[in-house]
Amino acid sequence: MRRRQARELAMRMLFQTDVGHQEVESVLASVEDLAGVGADTAMLARTLYLGTYEHLAEIDDILNRYAGDWPVYRMASVDRNVLRLACYELLYRKEVPAAIVINDAVEIAKRYGTEDSSRFVNGILGTIHKVSQSGEGDNS
Numbered sequence: 001m002r003r004r005q006a007r008e009l010a011m012r013m014l015f016q017t018d019v020g021h022q023e024v025e026s027v028l029a030s031v032e033d034l035a036g037v038g039a040d041t042a043m044l045a046r047t048l049y050l051g052t053y054e055h056l057a058e059i060d061d062i063l064n065r066y067a068g069d070w071p072v073y074r075m076a077s078v079d080r081n082v083l084r085l086a087c088y089e090l091l092y093r094k095e096v097p098a099a100i101v102i103n104d105a106v107e108i109a110k111r112y113g114t115e116d117s118s119r120f121v122n123g124i125l126g127t128i129h130k131v132s133q134s135g136e137g138d139n140s
Contacts, residue, residue: 002038003044003100003104004104004107004108005037005041005045006041006042006044006045006048007045007048007085007089007104007105007108008108008111009031009037009041009042009045010044010045010046010048010049010052010085011078011081011082011085011108011112013027013028013030013031013045014052014053014081014084014085015077015078015081016030017053018077018080018081019077024050024053027049028046028049028050031045031046031049048088051088051092051093052084052085052087052088055088055091055092056084059087059088059091060072060084062087062091063075063080063083063084063087063124063128066127066128066131067083067124070120076113076114076117078109078112078113078117079109079113079114079117079120079121082105082108082109082112082113082121083105083121083124083125085105086101086102086104086105086121086125087125087128089101090102090125090128090129090132091128091132098129101125102122102125102126102129105121105122105125106118106121106122106125109121109122
């Protein structure tokens with residue numbers, strides 16, 4: 001299984017729902033149709049997508065709290081969905097090391113976002129991780 005590939009796919013699925021206004025069932029069906037993605041990778045992408053979607057309101061609240069002058073609605077679409085996915089993993093799938101989640105999010109932001117996306121994503125996720133480790137912002 002390729003975890004970064006699954007994360008990338010899950011981010012693209014979130015993007016389809018967010019920007020393309022596609023229904024969850026339609027997005028999930030599109031993943032089933034992908035050729036060349038292993039079954040384990042597709043299953044992890046599906047799990048990450050559904051988990052993020054299920055906690056979307058809480059995740060957006062957290063992002064709004066720590067993104068300073070950049071509320072979720074003002075963020076670039078790619079940045080917003082990379083952050084949502086990584087935030088879900090940091091807060092609700094704690095078995096994955098935070099450094100790996102943040103590193104993959106930064107790499108995905110570099111690939112799909114703007115020149116500034118990786119720094120933006122890294123800064124916000126670093127803050128969220130630090131606060132979640134200190135227990136100050138325990139939302140899970």
